[in-house]
Amino acid sequence: MPKVLISDQLSPAAVQIFKDRGLEVDVKTGLDRDELIKIIGDYDGLAIRSATKVTPPVLAAAKKLKVVGRAGIGVDNVDLPAATAAGVIVMNTPFGNSITTAEHAIAMMFALARDIPQANASTHAGKWEKSKFMGVEVTGKVLGIIGCGNIGSIVADRGIGLRMKVIAFDPFLTPERAQDMGVEKVELEDLLKRADFITLHTPLTDKTRNILNAENLAKCKKGVRIVNCARGGLIVESDLKAAIESGHVAGAALDVFEEEPAKSNPLFGMDQVICTPHLGASTNEAQENVALQVAEQMADYLLTGAVTNSINVPAVSAEEAPKLTPFLTLAQQLGSFAGQLTESGISEVTIEYAGDVAEMNTRVLTNAALTGLLKPQLEDVNMVSAPVIAKDRNIKVSEVKREQQGAYETYIRLIVKTERQERSVAGTVFSGGLPRLIQIKSVNMEAALGRHMLYVTNLDKPGFIGALGSTLGKAGINIANFNLGREKAGGDAICLIEVDADVPAATLAEIQALPHVVQVKALSF
Numbered sequence: 001m002p003k004v005l006i007s008d009q010l011s012p013a014a015v016q017i018f019k020d021r022g023l024e025v026d027v028k029t030g031l032d033r034d035e036l037i038k039i040i041g042d043y044d045g046l047a048i049r050s051a052t053k054v055t056p057p058v059l060a061a062a063k064k065l066k067v068v069g070r071a072g073i074g075v076d077n078v079d080l081p082a083a084t085a086a087g088v089i090v091m092n093t094p095f096g097n098s099i100t101t102a103e104h105a106i107a108m109m110f111a112l113a114r115d116i117p118q119a120n121a122s123t124h125a126g127k128w129e130k131s132k133f134m135g136v137e138v139t140g141k142v143l144g145i146i147g148c149g150n151i152g153s154i155v156a157d158r159g160i161g162l163r164m165k166v167i168a169f170d171p172f173l174t175p176e177r178a179q180d181m182g183v184e185k186v187e188l189e190d191l192l193k194r195a196d197f198i199t200l201h202t203p204l205t206d207k208t209r210n211i212l213n214a215e216n217l218a219k220c221k222k223g224v225r226i227v228n229c230a231r232g233g234l235i236v237e238s239d240l241k242a243a244i245e246s247g248h249v250a251g252a253a254l255d256v257f258e259e260e261p262a263k264s265n266p267l268f269g270m271d272q273v274i275c276t277p278h279l280g281a282s283t284n285e286a287q288e289n290v291a292l293q294v295a296e297q298m299a300d301y302l303l304t305g306a307v308t309n310s311i312n313v314p315a316v317s318a319e320e321a322p323k324l325t326p327f328l329t330l331a332q333q334l335g336s337f338a339g340q341l342t343e344s345g346i347s348e349v350t351i352e353y354a355g356d357v358a359e360m361n362t363r364v365l366t367n368a369a370l371t372g373l374l375k376p377q378l379e380d381v382n383m384v385s386a387p388v389i390a391k392d393r394n395i396k397v398s399e400v401k402r403e404q405q406g407a408y409e410t411y412i413r414l415i416v417k418t419e420r421q422e423r424s425v426a427g428t429v430f431s432g433g434l435p436r437l438i439q440i441k442s443v444n445m446e447a448a449l450g451r452h453m454l455y456v457t458n459l460d461k462p463g464f465i466g467a468l469g470s471t472l473g474k475a476g477i478n479i480a481n482f483n484l485g486r487e488k489a490g491g492d493a494i495c496l497i498e499v500d501a502d503v504p505a506a507t508l509a510e511i512q513a514l515p516h517v518v519q520v521k522a523l524s525f
């Protein structure tokens with residue numbers, strides 16, 4: 001009988017589900033790393049929240065482990081590549097605590113507007129400082145939401161209910177979805193300039209890390225109040241401290257910190273800063289939701305092999321797997337390729353299946369393509385949530401099936417329409433199950449996608465390839481594969497280069513400055 005360890009505070013509902021489904025379950029919370037390493041070898045499943053760190057040494061000791069279930073959203077405490085390499089499925093519950101977290105952000109906004117924690121402490125101390133705590137109304141104020149996904153859009157809805165003017169910065173929010181929500185879609189600069197309250201609801205990615213740094217805080221309206229119930233690392237804490245000390249920022253309410261558990265922090269002790277210890281998801285309702293859901297998902301997987309809400313593995317049945325797997329990889333790669341190049345809201349996605357692949361389970365393949373497409377923008381998107389997210393965002397998704405045509409026996413073509421342009425990319429699977437890109441826009445080429453890729457669009461002129469090669473060489477970057485294609489001699493051309501390491505920003509800038517280069521972008525797969 002499979003055995004599960006619950007190593008963080010989960011609702012007792014989870015234990016009941018595991019037992020009802022016939023699994024053995026142990027609850028051992030507060031384990032340190034070595035204690036976890038010592039016992040993890042006994043378990044097939046590990047159910048966690050954000051406290052347990054699933055690191056490579058833990059995974060190395062977890063010889064029987066098949067699934068890690070995160071009762072909540074963020075899986076930043078799980079080393080995903082290491083889990084994937086160890087064959088461990090990681091699943092989460094992407095929607096179960098969204099309402100609760102949005103409510104915490106609203107509670108923090110009110111606490112800030114009316115100094116409630118400070119006034120509470122002062123009153124308990126018998127001071128009756130009635131004139132000290134002069135607040136601000138939220139009605140009519142501008143609420144600036146950075147990141148308008150599941151939680152951000154619930155905050156927007158509540159803000160509108162409070163008669164606030166809600167503006168949102170989220171490059172991947174379509175104008176139609178913003179309009180449906182009654183939210184004004186704005187650029188970051190505009191949001192910073194106009195918002196009386198700013199609330200953060202993005203994942204922590206390379207693009208969002210330090211999004212509120214000294215430079216951006218200086219662009220904020222004087223007297224702005226800032227709420228962060230998303231992730232520490234979105235705000236530079238020392239810069240926020242300085243902005244509060246100078247009086248430019250009136251206050252901040254923080255549920256999350258650069259380092260957690262936060263035992264000391266530059267912002268601790270400041271009168272204008274309200275802190276909670278990562279309580280965003282801590283309500284009975286949310287905890288019940290996520291515990292029930294994660295236990296059901298883990299039991300399903302351990303008992304039947306069904307995969308739901310997995311972050312690192314697509315959902316496929318045992319019979320379909322061998323034929324479908326290379327096409328799943330291809331679909332996800334095509335999606336990821338387009339997603340990494342997309343910098344504005346997606347309105348439409350069409351996936352063409354031609355030849356043999358049109359007879360397969362194209363729904364799963366479409367979900368794989370959407371997962372790849374949305375992944376560069378969203379922290380938690382998987383084969384199950386991708387279509388729901390696309391629908392929520394008013395992205396029109398359609399499949400077209402064709403008989404075999406053209407040079408390839410079978411292929412998948414992904415066409416992505418955004419506010420600004422239409423992008424198409426096609427690929428096939430070669431014998432031996434090797435996925436290959438065969439066309440980008442209307443330019444033919446045959447390219448495998450490696451871990452580090454450089455995508456360059458340029459004019460087909462002499463000297464360009466040499467200049468590109470020497471720029472990479474000068475930067476010590478080895479070229480593993482070089483693929484070229486062009487529309488016509490002297491016309492638009494595309495280079496897709498596999499390199500052995502990440503290309504630094506300075507080298508990208510040098511390539512961008514080469515004659516005949518239109519665009520350069522580093523991609524990773």
Ligand SMILES: NC(=O)c1ccc[n+]([C@@H]2O[C@H](COP(=O)([O-])OP(=O)(O)OC[C@H]3O[C@@H](n4cnc5c(N)ncnc54)[C@H](O)[C@@H]3O)[C@@H](O)[C@H]2O)c1
Nearest residue numbers: 074101147148149150151170172201202203229230280281
């Ligand atoms: N405090 C807590 O206890 C708690 C609870 C739940 C979730 N969270 C955190 O809240 C955050 C949001 O969760 P969610 O479920 O709404 O995620 P989500 O993926 O549904 O939404 C994130 C949104 O951020 C947007 N985004 C991505 N990059 C952006 C960028 N560079 N600039 C602006 N917007 C960008 C995405 O387009 C998306 O709409 C996550 O970091 C999650 O881990 C915290």
Ligand SMILES: O=C(O)[C@H](O)COP(=O)(O)O
Nearest residue numbers: 049050051072073074281
């Ligand atoms: O990502 C999440 O779901 C939240 O940060 C909640 O984390 P917690 O389950 O540790 O409270």
